[in-house]
Structures are given as structure tokens and as C-alpha cells.
Amino acid sequence: FLTFEGDLKWDHMDLTYRVINYSPDLDRAVIDDAFRRAFQVWSDVTPLTFMQIHSGEADIMIMFGSQEHGDGYPFDGKDGLLAHAFPPGQGIQGDAHFDDDEFWTLGTGLVVKTRHGNANGAECHFPFIFEGRSYSRCTTEGRKDGLPWCATTANYDQDKKYGFCPSELLYTNDGNSDGAPCVFPFVFEGNSYDTCTTDGRSDGYRWCATTSSFDQDKKYGFCPNRDTAVIGGNSQGDPCVFPFTFLGQSYSACTSQGRQDGKLWCATTNNYDTDKKWGFCPDRGYSIFLVAAHEFGHALGLDHSSVREALMYPMYSYIQDFELHPDDVQGIQYLYGRGSGPKPTAPAPAPTEESQPMPTEEPQPVPTQEPQPAPTEESQPMPTEAGSTSTTEEEEEETPEPTAGPIPVDPSRDACTEKNFDAITEINGELYFFKDGNYWTHSSFWKSGIQGAFSVSDTWPGLPDTIDAVFQDVLTKRVFFFAGRQFWVFSGKSVLGPRGIEKLGIGKEAGRISGALQRGRGKVLLFSGESYWRLDVKVQRVDKGYPRATDDVFTGIPLDARHVFLYQGKYHFCRGSFYWRMTPRYQVDRVGYIKYDILQCP
């Protein structure tokens, strides 16, 4: 981790923040909730508390803006720069700015939170069925008033659950009209408008009058984005118009024609050739939660980290079940000390954190958190070069490594002649291949090639000949072995087990464990069949909300993998003689032969 020069930090723990304006991409309740959770990422591991205020000067002022937005550090349109923040201090120091030319979501695409109807503000469910037809957008079908609506379940015909989609005909944001809807047409500077406009503004936000004449009444509000609003281009926020004509051809859907970067776009009038009005179509967008958590790290005094998986790494990558990386924890605790640990929270519902049910219409003030007694300052490690592991503090006492190297049982027994293995894993940076009570090691670091065969029972007494899966806990170095529904935990040569995996909270549906992926912060994913569980190694219990379907997260890998292991920071899924390698961004970047690529057999 790195801090800013001079260890800039806040001189008080009870910080305030204020959201000055809101992006029209998301309902403001969704944005408030995302910011609250982003601050909670840091308050969970420090004595810091965060309170949202709605007027006056807060420690951390948060705003959305495009291009030059008043601080001399302009944004750059869609993609590229997403946001920035200033280190702790007065004035603009400690503030966080978000580029409103981006498409803000929760990271997995359009979020349409409904209002009114009978679904209590739930999100639209796309696609949904209405009168036998499928809709993947909000629709005005069935209504005479032109208000767009959607179903909040997959089938309106069956469930009759619905809500109204964001639209300027339903409400406006901010301005001076208390959320009143637009009135069309309205007169502005003598001209008549029958849609929202950016005329008269330099910041590109769309607005409308809430009476028939702005010239006379001066009443106005900002228009929420419709679900078909475009991003960037030269008509940000306007909806696509289908069909539209481009180079003489008609398009009734978004297209990447005319572009080299493959991005989808549409025209916002029915003829691009004559009007040249366009914008990008909604894509997955950027998670306002993840980007905010990163920027708030800056606002608290953390600089960029060179640890790729860390939250403070400068590049964006979407992560579904987010967890703070040890590098980030050490950085923020170096500045503010430890908190008293995560706050007890009500059991979360099963879906992922990102899709928490939305709070009620009105944004809730951040629950007041009891001020924590200031921790006594422990001697904090000095920050050294970014990413240097010497600042890492082992939380658990070291378990002794097997000191004397094992003596090969049968050096002539060649791993390269084995048809397949029982289990594969990385221990202390070396790969271990287990088969019938023997094991081989292979270190790509020492270039010593394959070592063995060694006797499993010599190194880990009491284990059966056939092992299904093995993993080493990164923090404590303990090694976990699985065979059938039994598991053993070794600290050096001392063992705990066998015990049944039901003790870990894994149900009968798991006949055998096929592999494990260490996820850091004491969490390990255990795979069985087409599902996986997340084990909290410290308490030796799987987390609530598991098992989950493997292909929800790990797509493009064989669901019946025989081995799953982490090696050199990448996930490996093996079936037969092949392996699929996946990056921490869940992208398969290689498929190859276990023998020739990993074991490097001739």
C-alpha cells in the first residue's frame, strides 16, 4: 500500500459526507445506498464513522460532473477516467468527483428502480412477459398516458407486479419544483420545447420546465434518464430513436457499424445522416459502489497500490462478491488503527450483496454508529515500496513448516507416466501432485523440475491413500486435505481430524470436494459438482448464502472439473489431460495440457 506524501490523514474519526448532486443514470436511493456501503468498507476495519449530511460543508463532498467540472482536472467523456478524489484536508481536499459521462450502474448493467405501482420500489425485471409478449425495456404499452412502466417479476400476466420507470413525465430531480414532472410543451427564451433540453446550460444536464412557461414562472427540474438513454456521444441522456437511418441504411437496434472499437451506439433522431445526433447504448456500466469505495480510500489518505487485486489498484475491474484486500486493510489501519471488527449485521438475504433490496423511497441517513473507543495505537509498520510484502503483518502465528525435506520413496516412479492425479494444489509456492498415497512436487521457481515420488504418510501421517482435494491456508500455512466427506487439518505434522465436512456446514449434496480456491482474507472457495461454498478458514464454517452455482461466476470452464486449484495467482480447472486457466477477472486466458504446460513433461 502507499499513503500520500506526509501521511495526509483526517485528525478526527467521526467524518461527514454530503452528496451534492446525483447522476441521472440511477435512482438517488440506489446511489445513496451504494455510497453508504462504500464508506462501510472502510468503517468495518477502522474506528472511522461516516455520517451523511444534506446541507452545509461536509468533510467529504461528493459530486458528479463531466469534462471540466470546476477543479482544473477535466474528465474525458465515456470510459477512460472514471472518477478522482483529493487527499484529506480542508476545502476541496477530501472530496470525490465522479465522471457523469460514464454509465453508472452496480456493475452488471442497467438498474431501473421503479416508483409507485404495487412493487414497493423494486427494480424492473428484464425481460418480462406482458400479454404474451416479451419486453426487455420499459414500455408504454397498455397505457394512454405515455408513462413507461415495467414488471418487477418475469411475468406480469401471471404475477401482476409492476412499477413506473424513471421518466420526466413522472418526476424531476432537484431544481426548484419539489420533484414535479415536466410540462410539455414549455416556453424557454421564447422557444417552445416538447422534450427535455440542455439548452441554456454548459454542464450538459437535461432539464425541463414544470409549468408551461419557464420564462414566466422560472420553475424547473432535471430530467431522470430513461432506460434507453444514451451515454456520451453528443446527446447524452436522450433516448435512442428506432428505426434510424445511418449511411442510407435503416437500423432498429443499437449497432457498432461505422466504429472500429466495436462499441454499440444509436442515433437520437430518426436520421443520423442529416442530424448527426448520437450516443453509446447502455452496457454493463461501472459499479458506482466499487469506484466510490476506491475514491473514498483516496479521500481517507490512501494512494494507489500496485497490488492488482487490491481495491486501491488504479484500474477498474468488476468483482461480484467484493472483499477488502489485506493490502488495503493494512494501509488504512496504518493510518487510523484497527476498528473493533465488523459490525454485527442482520442476516443478509441470499442474493449477492449488490442486489440488496433497495431502501425505502427516502434515502435513510446512515445509521448513527456508536463512536468506537479509540484503539490504543499499536506500533504500525512503516510503509515501504508499494506492494512490498515486508509490510505485511501475519495475523496468525506461523505454523512450523516441515523442515527436513522428504526422502523419495521411489524416485523411479515418474509423474509423467501417471495417467491422472487424485489432487493438485500449490503449497509454499510449489505445485503438489497427489496419487495413490504418493506425491510429487514441481517448482517453476527453482527450475529443479519434478521431485519425487514421496510418501504422503511420511509427510502427513494418517491420511488415506486417495485424496480428493488439498489447499494451504495462505495466512496460517495450515494444509487442509479432503477425501470423500472427511477432512484433515495439518499444522506441520500435527493433525486435527478426520472430521466430517458437515462440520464445515457443507450439506449432503456434496459427495466429494474437487478443489479449492484461496480468495484472501481468510476465505476459500470449495468446489463440489457444479456448486461451490465459501469457507471462512478461521471459524472453519461456510458463509451464509452458499452453495452457489459455479457457472454464475466462473463461466467458460468445465463444470465437471476434476481438480480446481490456485496457482501463481490464477484459477486452474482441470478435466482429463487438459486445464483451463482463469484470471482474477474471471476470464479464461489459457487452455492447455497439464502434463506438458504445468508439469513440463518432455
Place this chain on the structure above:
Amino acid sequence: PLQGKPQAVVTFPGDLVSTLPDLELAERYLQRFGYTTETEAKIGGRHVSLGKALLKMQKQLGLEETGELDAATLEAMRAPRCGVPDVGT
């Protein structure tokens, strides 16, 4: 089968970065995020200062340290990211 017509490439009004040449994109990126300064570029000569700055950026971002404007480095430069500089105040 090859596509019938050659693909038309249009410059869309208001489209900012996507059409910048690689070298210019790299120079802007390295200066913006603190890996080099304009004066360094002037003094050391474009090629030398670029190599040094690229090496610094590749090390900082955990990329393969080649000192060259290779595909992985260009991809990193085009990736969405935070606007706070990586080096310097």
C-alpha cells in the same frame, strides 16, 4: 466468408479519445499519471524518456517490464481507471 462491402469508418462528432494514435496516447497517459514530465521528455529525447517512463509504469501496475509500448501496456492505457496520478503529488 468475407463481408460484401468494406466497413465504413465514421468519425462521430464529439468522440474524444478513441482515435488517438498509440504514441500520442502513451505520451499523454505517462505525463498525466506522473510517470514522466514534459521537461523530461524534452531533455532526454522522446524515445529515451518514453522507455524509462514505460518501465516505471509497467513496474507500478504489475505489467511485464519491457520498456516497450507493447500490446499489454497499450491495453492497460486504454483501460478505465481512477484519475488520481500514480506517481507524485
